[in-house]
Amino acid sequence: xxxxxxxxxxxxxxxxxxxxxxxxxxxxxxxxxxxxxxxxxxxxxxxxxxxxxxxxxxxxxxxxxxxxxxxxxxxxxxxxxxxxxxxxxxxxxxxxxxxxxxxxxxxxxxxxxxxxxxxxxxxxxxxxxxxxxxxxxxxxxxxxxxxxxxxxxxxxxxxxxxxxxxxxxxxxxxxxxxxxxxxxxxxxxxxxxxxxxxxxxxxxxxxxxxxxxxxxxxxxxxxxxxxxxxxxxx
Amino acid sequence: xxxxxxxxxxxxxxxxxxxxxxxxxxxxxxxxxxxxxxxxxxxxxxxxxxxxxxxxxxxxxxxxxxxxxxxxxxxxxxxxxxxxxxxxxxxxxxxxxxxxxxxxxxxxxxxxxxxxxxxxxxxxxxxxxxxxxxxxxxxxxxxxxxxxxxxxxxxxxxxxxxxxxxxxxxxxxxxxxxxxxxxxxxxxxxxxxxxxxxxxxxxxxxxxxxxxxxxxxxxxxxxxxxxxxxxxxx
Numbered sequence: 138x139x140x141x142x143x144x145x146x147x148x149x150x151x152x153x154x155x156x157x158x159x160x161x162x163x164x165x166x167x168x169x170x171x172x173x174x175x176x177x178x179x180x181x182x183x184x185x186x187x188x189x190x191x192x193x194x195x196x197x198x199x200x201x202x203x204x205x206x207x208x209x210x211x212x213x214x215x216x217x218x219x220x221x222x223x224x225x226x227x228x229x230x231x232x233x234x235x236x237x238x239x240x241x242x243x244x245x246x247x248x249x250x251x252x253x254x255x256x257x258x259x260x261x262x263x264x265x266x267x268x269x270x271x272x273x274x275x276x277x278x279x280x281x282x283x284x285x286x287x288x289x290x291x292x293x294x295x296x297x298x299x300x301x302x303x304x305x306x307x308x309x310x311x312x313x314x315x316x317x318x319x320x321x322x323x324x325x326x327x328x329x330x331x332x333x334x335x336x337x338x339x340x341x342x343x344x345x346x347x348x349x350x351x352x353x354x355x356x357x358x359x360x361x362x363x364x365x366x367x368x369x370x371x
Numbered sequence: 372x373x374x375x376x377x378x379x380x381x382x383x384x385x386x387x388x389x390x391x392x393x394x395x396x397x398x399x400x401x402x403x404x405x406x407x408x409x410x411x412x413x414x415x416x417x418x419x420x421x422x423x424x425x426x427x428x429x430x431x432x433x434x435x436x437x438x439x440x441x442x443x444x445x446x447x448x449x450x451x452x453x454x455x456x457x458x459x460x461x462x463x464x465x466x467x468x469x470x471x472x473x474x475x476x477x478x479x480x481x482x483x484x485x486x487x488x489x490x491x492x493x494x495x496x497x498x499x500x501x502x503x504x505x506x507x508x509x510x511x512x513x514x515x516x517x518x519x520x521x522x523x524x525x526x527x528x529x530x531x532x533x534x535x536x537x538x539x540x541x542x543x544x545x546x547x548x549x550x551x552x553x554x555x556x557x558x559x560x561x562x563x564x565x566x567x568x569x570x571x572x573x574x575x576x577x578x579x580x581x582x583x584x585x586x587x588x589x590x591x592x593x594x595x596x597x598x599x600x601x602x603x604x605x
Binding site: 198200201202203204206207238239240241242243245246247249250251253254255273274276278279282283285286287289290291292295 | 432434435436437438440441472473474475476477479480481483484485487488489507508510512513516517519520521523524525526529
């Protein structure tokens with residue numbers, strides 16, 4: 138165990154859970170950061186809390202922000218979440234309506250504020266440019282530009298004491314590879330939550346973009362999804 | 372009056388009031404954005420509300436964010452705000468304790484989210500690199516890096532439909548020049564608020580960094596500060 142703190146953005150989904158496990162495997166003291174941003178589904182934050190506890194976060198902060206005042210996404214207002222029969226239908230659909238304007242920019246900005254306060258030089262984010270659902274702020278060129286900006290924004294950057302790095306360990310992995318890596322690192326995917334449109338009991342819909350990508354990933358990894366095993370007894 | 376919307380970051384201080392007046396003079400429909408971020412002084416938000424009304428904002432949103440969870444500045448926790456006798460004492464003091472980690476990054480990220488939702492291609496911020504109190508996130512290189520990042524972060528940027536610009540019309544002005552410009556544009560500086568450590572009645576302390584820079588600015592501009600005229604009858 139080293140003494141290096143890191144901020145890990147933790148949504149409660151399987152990507153951020155695996156990302157947190159990677160940070161822990163690299164001996165970072167993890168400060169997990171989640172957001173209450175007008176999601177319709179508090180179940181996401183419950184999953185984040187469970188994952189932070191199970192993987193040994195030193196601290197878990199849920200920051201309140203209100204992106205609803207601006208509107209603009211199926212995840213934060215009343216637009217319908219799209220459903221599909223097959224994962225292939227997601228290809229070439231462009232940027233989906235579930236995109237939240239500037240969400241990763243806002244999330245990373247808060248992470249930067251906390252990193253600077255802690256003296257941390259690492260921020261981990263579980264974005265992925267392979268099975269990335271078409272979001273602009275999940276691309277490597279976005280992350281590189283954020284890192285450049287961040288090092289000009291802070292006291293430590295200006296004084297040359299520190300160089301902040303944005304770590305995106307899943308960036309070039311397929312969903313199957315992410316699940317295998319998380320599995321190796323002991324992530325309990327039964328604690329995670331992925332669905333954009335869960336049933337009243339919190340169970341996954343199995344037909345939103347996120348459920349379809351998750352199912353594809355478990356199939357590729359050759360592993361059962363404990364979430365489905367648990368809820369269905371399969 | 373054109374149909375171009377713009378986001379203007381509005382703190383209620385004289386810089387952001389002048390910036391909003393510049394945006395209005397350039398015929399933007401102003402969407403003013405302020406933050407409730409754990410300031411000790413609600414008087415700031417009252418000033419922002421008055422300025423937004425007086426200068427004709429189409430809409431004024433106060434977004435709730437909680438930077439206090441991270442700690443780290445005299446403006447958001449219980450550190451003492453430094454006081455000085457003379458403005459010359461501010462020179463060479465480095466980055467003051469009133470610096471809020473990553474504050475402008477967080478503010479601009481929210482502005483970006485709103486801009487994308489509205490289809491606006493302009494964000495105005497009243498930062499200043501001359502009398503800038505030593506904050507790293509008030510420098511031109513920071514703003515340029517933010518603009519580059521922002522255009523990689525958004526749907527419009529990816530689709531090539533729009534290029535967002537960060538406008539910082541006060542960037543190279545002295546405080547005196549800012550006050551003269553605001554005065555020309557009809558800004559009522561009696562509505563603004565600058566003090567980091569106001570008296571219980573909201574009156575300025577006259578010895579924090581911000582009060583000293585404000586006084587220097589009015590002296591340079593050769594104008595009386597209506598805030599002092601009003602409260603003192605001078």
